[in-house]
Amino acid sequence: MTATTPGLVCVHHHLYSALARGMPAPPKVPTCFQEILEQIWWRLDCALDLEMIRWSAMLGALEALEQGTTAIVDHHESPHAIEGSLEVIAAACAEVGVRVVCAYGVTDRHGPEGARRGLEENRYFLEAGGRGLVGVHAAFTCREETLEAAAGLAADLGVGVHIHVAEGEGDVAAADRLAGLTRDDWLLAHGVHLPDDHRLRGTVLHNPRSNLNNAVGYADPRRFSQPVALGTDGIGGNMIEEFRLAYVLHRSVDVTATPDTAWRWLETGWDLVPEAREDRVTWSYEPMDPWHIAFTPGIRPLRVEVDGEVVFEEGRPTRVDAAEVRTKAKEQAARLHARL
Numbered sequence: 001m002t003a004t005t006p007g008l009v010c011v012h013h014h015l016y017s018a019l020a021r022g023m024p025a026p027p028k029v030p031t032c033f034q035e036i037l038e039q040i041w042w043r044l045d046c047a048l049d050l051e052m053i054r055w056s057a058m059l060g061a062l063e064a065l066e067q068g069t070t071a072i073v074d075h076h077e078s079p080h081a082i083e084g085s086l087e088v089i090a091a092a093c094a095e096v097g098v099r100v101v102c103a104y105g106v107t108d109r110h111g112p113e114g115a116r117r118g119l120e121e122n123r124y125f126l127e128a129g130g131r132g133l134v135g136v137h138a139a140f141t142c143r144e145e146t147l148e149a150a151a152g153l154a155a156d157l158g159v160g161v162h163i164h165v166a167e168g169e170g171d172v173a174a175a176d177r178l179a180g181l182t183r184d185d186w187l188l189a190h191g192v193h194l195p196d197d198h199r200l201r202g203t204v205l206h207n208p209r210s211n212l213n214n215a216v217g218y219a220d221p222r223r224f225s226q227p228v229a230l231g232t233d234g235i236g237g238n239m240i241e242e243f244r245l246a247y248v249l250h251r252s253v254d255v256t257a258t259p260d261t262a263w264r265w266l267e268t269g270w271d272l273v274p275e276a277r278e279d280r281v282t283w284s285y286e287p288m289d290p291w292h293i294a295f296t297p298g299i300r301p302l303r304v305e306v307d308g309e310v311v312f313e314e315g316r317p318t319r320v321d322a323a324e325v326r327t328k329a330k331e332q333a334a335r336l337h338a339r340l
């Protein structure tokens with residue numbers, strides 16, 4: 001008994017985080033989201049070089065493909081390896097056979113020069129024909145000039161902006177600061193601390209597992225009138241599991257909730273990366289119906305076809321050697337962890 005669906009879409013990923021697993025513990029236990037950023041992610045991203053970025057993207061893309069996710073909307077930051085980083089990620093995903101929409105997360109964390117270089121990386125990649133968006137880390141790490149420059153660049157290039165919005169309490173000013181800038185093609189990751197009636201334009205990217213892991217709260221996305229889509233925020237690429245969690249968290253605050261709502265959030269991914277609708281995933285389970293999937297663990301793809309090519313069959317990717325990708329990624333993880 002098998003069933004076929006289009007390729008699934010992860011609308012908010014950080015492929016660079018694939019090598020974070022097993023990293024040394026931070027010097028001090030983080031006690032809030034800001035400290036998680038400072039002690040874990042902002043130390044990790046500063047240590048990345050292009051070779052690490054390449055193998056983290058290969059591993060992240062492979063793991064996504066193995067779960068029937070054929071399109072990733074990535075948000076990247078590597079302050080000491082900015083130039084060329086998006087091309088490295090795009091090439092790695094192409095090698096595995098997974099679609100990717102790249103963005104470099106512009107920030108003033110490393111001063112105006114760092115922000116300028118981030119903007120230029122977005123511009124360079126997009127003007128060269130790369131599939132992407134203009135990335136911004138978050139309003140709370142950017143000056144007004146930087147937010148305006150990113151919004152302007154995106155508008156000039158005819159793409160949206162991919163930005164974290166009100167993920168933690170430290171970014172509650174985002175709704176006001178971004179109010180005049182957003183457009184319908186913006187991707188607003190998290191929105192945990194956005195007011196119900198925020199007037200930002202764009203799609204809210206809901207990442208339930210990450211929000212739980214960071215103890216930032218439940219975004220409760222049913223309260224928004226804007227479209228909602230599902231991402232992992234870098235914790236793998238298994239969108240079936242993310243859907244299952246999104247459903248049960250919704251249910252935890254509303255006993256009348258049905259899996260259809262979280263399934264609609266998953267389907268919004270196809271509005272953001274329409275190419276994935278043409279991909280084909282044959283699953284180990286039938287029927288692929290929200291009420292079944294919500295209560296059925298272990299559903300896995302048997303065969304994945306991307307853009308007409310079979311890229312996963314009989315438990316293995318067809319374009320790359322999974323064992324080799326994992327070995328190389330492990331070597332790069334060791335290099336990365338040694339720098340922390």
Ligand SMILES: [Zn+2]
Nearest residue numbers: 075164189233
């Ligand atoms: Zn994120």
